[in-house]
Amino acid sequence: MKKQNDEITLRDFLNIFIPKIWLIALVAIVVAAGVGLYSNLRVDTYTSSAKYMLNKVNMTNPDEMIGLNASEVEAMGIMINNMEEIIRTNNFSNMVIETLAQTGNSTDGLTPESLKKMIYISKTDDETTCYYLSVTSEDASLSAVIADVAGELLVSEYERMHKYAITITRIDSPIKPSSPDGKGVLRNAFIGGVAGAIITMIFVFVISKLDVVIRSKEKIEQGFDIPIIGIIPHFESDN
Numbered sequence: 358m359k360k361q362n363d364e365i366t367l368r369d370f371l372n373i374f375i376p377k378i379w380l381i382a383l384v385a386i387v388v389a390a391g392v393g394l395y396s397n398l399r400v401d402t403y404t405s406s407a408k409y410m411l412n413k414v415n416m417t418n419p420d421e422m423i424g425l426n427a428s429e430v431e432a433m434g435i436m437i438n439n440m441e442e443i444i445r446t447n448n449f450s451n452m453v454i455e456t457l458a459q460t461g462n463s464t465d466g467l468t469p470e471s472l473k474k475m476i477y478i479s480k481t482d483d484e485t486t487c488y489y490l491s492v493t494s495e496d497a498s499l500s501a502v503i504a505d506v507a508g509e510l511l512v513s514e515y516e517r518m519h520k521y522a523i524t525i526t527r528i529d530s531p532i533k534p535s536s537p538d539g540k541g542v543l544r545n546a547f548i549g550g551v552a553g554a555i556i557t558m559i560f561v562f563v564i565s566k567l568d569v570v571i572r573s574k575e576k577i578e579q580g581f582d583i584p585i586i587g588i589i590p591h592f593e594s595d596n
Contacts, residue, residue: 385554392549401537403497408529411486504531
């Protein structure tokens with residue numbers, strides 16, 4: 358018995374998916390509705406970010422910036438990772454809260470633990486020494502204020518720790534967000550529906566490949582290079 362070519366054609370895909378199109382559509386609709394409902398009901402959050410750049414200081418002329426080689430860029434990337442550890446400390450969080458209070462900003466409900474969940478740092482990419490300090494909260498104004506205060510405090514703390522080896526410059530200031538993060542209900546529902554359909558199609562395809570039962574003459578012809586002499590019909594018993 359010689360097995361035919363296992364190459365899958367477009368017709369094979371259609372034979373697999375068309376009978377299950379109702380299942381694929383049903384899962385896509387359910388997932389889209391669920392994601393859309395979640396997006397609509399979740400609490401709005403607002404993110405404000407400031408952008409900074411690290412540079413090496415020329416020890417003979419502190420006012421002059423020096424170009425960086427690849428190893429120095431990598432080392433400063435590690436420094437940026439270390440900043441993430443600093444903003445996760447209670448000492449830094451308390452400094453931010455104290456500074457907010459001193460500048461007349463409300464600190465109601467702010468604790469070191471809640472603040473740690475709001476602030477995060479992300480590198481722009483691995484080939485630069487730039488990073489973002491971002492703050493996410495349920496208040497757009499608060500996000501911008503904390504991003505401003507925390508960003509500058511982090512610069513002061515880090516430059517103090519490293520003396521005059523590096524300097525950090527803010528190249529983009531935080532602004533008050535004008536709209537909540539990722540609120541696009543229709544967009545999220547569409548993405549959820551597409552993801553649900555793709556996952557269901559993968560599931561249907563895998564199940565069809567695991568099904569080794571031959572139920573039709575066509576499946577024999579597709580799978581094996583053998584002649585078909587005849588077909589024994591199946592009749593339902595009246596008893």
